Amino acid sequence: MAHSVLDFSSFSALSAEETHLIETSVAQYGAPLLLLDCDTVRSQYRALKAALPDVTLHFALKPLPHPAVVRALLDEGASFDLATSGEVDLVASQGVPAENTIHTHPIKRDIDIRDALAYGCQVFVVDNMNELEKFIPYRDEAEVLIRLSFRNAEAFADLSKKFGCSSESAIKMMTRAQELGIRIKGLSFHVGSQTTNPNKYVEAIHACRAVMEEAIELGLPALSTLDIGGGFPVSYCSKVTPIKEFCRPINAALATLPETVQVLAEPGRFIVAPAVMSVASVMGQAEREGETWYYLDDGVYGSFSGLMFDHGDYPIMAIKQGERFPSVLAGPTCDSIDVVAEHIMLPKLENGDLIVTRVMGAYTSATATDFNFFKRAQTVVLNDMVADQRMIG
CATH class of the missing domain: 2.40.37.10 (Lyase, Ornithine Decarboxylase; Chain A, domain 1)
Known part of the structure; x- marks a missing residue:
């Protein structure tokens, strides 16, 4: 039109x-x-990119998996966050390069892993030992992020109620992964959907940095990636903090990470709502x-x-x-x-x-x-x- x-x-x-x-x-x-x-999709992506200039934004398809949204964001240079084989099919149909995707569902069937790998997506998320061991057959192809849990009763949806592990469990998984020859790329978290308090991100970032430091002290491979999830808020009937101001303390916390750590995010609602x-x-x-x-x-x-x-x-x-x-x-x-x-x-x-x-x-x-x-x-x-x-x- x-x-x-x-x-x-x-x-x-x-x-x-x-x-x-x-x-x-x-x-x-x-x-x-x-x-x-689609113009609003573009402007929302640009606003968040400006607010988080050193973060690679992987649009989470879940809230609005529409081909036009994928096309608009791909044209903006966005990356994508996948959770199902259907979402793999969608981005593939729109010409999204597989290297611009990650697969973040913490619980997967074997066919989900195989479909993503066949497309070319190689980064996956786990939050428990059972899930980690699913990657034994794919250890030469896949890299893994371990998702930590940070509860947030203030969010629309407290996603850490269903997914994520403790810092102690993350260290145990890293140790087990080293024994199994599975590559741990980094850590991830999600503070919950429509989070209006940026300090939730700050607390999680600092906790993840502590896990990264402990891993090095234990002689485990250094982690190269931190995925800070989504949850960035939008205004419905009530106004929320403008995104640039909202992200200011998040950027300050990210600045305390080692320069070698690449930071990702999984915005969904903010981009399309x-x-x-x-x-x-x-x-x-x-x-x-x-x-x-x-x-x-x-x-x-x-x-x-x-x-x-x-x-x-x-x-x-x-x-x-x-x-x-x-x-x-x-x-x-x-x-x-x-x-x-x-x-x-x-x-x-x-x-x-x-x-x-x-x-x-x-x-x-x-x-x-x-x-x-x-x-x-x-x-x-x-x-x-x-x-x-x-x-x-």
């Missing part, structure tokens, strides 16, 4: 230009829609207990799946303006939990009127379902310059 005039990270009312683009998109494709702006706006239409309405219930053609089992899986708190607005009344937005399915927003103030809407939601790029379409045979929202890609260039060429 033509160049976007949407500012998906804005919290203000829609402009006339934005409204026109949304309405013409619905007229062309129908509703519900997800409008994916602001890049998508959802558009749903009212398909019916009813008065219930003093509020108007508007039934949308998208809901919790669709693009609003993040309300269930990601603790989402999305900025929602109606295109129509006017006096506002207590309202409820519900999804289209016959399930009573399919409610998008309660006690929301909205103007009086008619069937067919549009509801627009910002910051819908992370863990929305990726976790949507076809429950009740309601089709998922169609994704309309804006500013896919790489695809446009290929077509011209």
Whole structure:
């Protein structure tokens, strides 16, 4: 499509230009829609790269595994973080060089390892002895990062509840790896999704540095890599610290590492969350207990799946303006939990009127379902310059 005039990270009312683009998109494709702006993907990547200038950014595909996102980031020089064979297939289909990828799922089937190696990805993550020993047959091909656990109850998702090991266990794995001839490349961690406190990274970096120093004292091979994971926050209905300021203490902590240590990160949400706006239409309405219930053609089992899986708190607005009344937005399915927003103030809407939601790029379409045979929202890609260039060429 033509160049976007949407500012998906804005919290203000829609402009006339934005409204026109949304309405013409619905007229062309129908509703519900997800409008994916590749320009926003690029600008988010550039902002994080500027905030972490000495860190190699591996985009984590999990929150939005869309080919257009891969193309846009590849054009920016990004690297990629893979976790499944399906994600391997996606990056391979878009021409991503295997040397620009790492495989970070701490628990893998043998076929997952073989698929990644066949593609050419050679760096993997483990967090326990059982997983380490899976690499005995591949010790001449693969390198391993050991993932440490740092609990974070403040995060959207405390990923260290499910993955990661203690510093003591990491040293034991390094010792065992040396016996087995498996190459340990470095350490990794993930402080949790949507982490709003940068000191969580600082604490983890210092703890990893201590493990690296202990390994040298024990005569183990020096570690060359630290992967600081993802979790960089974005603003939903509440503002978060600007990314440059957020990363300042992280950069200070990274500066204490030996100069020989390469630092990686796995941003996902930060790159894609602001890049998508959802558009749903009212398909019916009813008065219930003093509020108007508007039934949308998208809901919790669709693009609003993040309300269930990601603790989402999305900025929602109606295109129509006017006096506002207590309202409820519900999804289209016959399930009573399919409610998008309660006690929301909205103007009086008619069937067919549009509801627009910002910051819908992370863990929305990726976790949507076809429950009740309601089709998922169609994704309309804006500013896919790489695809446009290929077509011209």
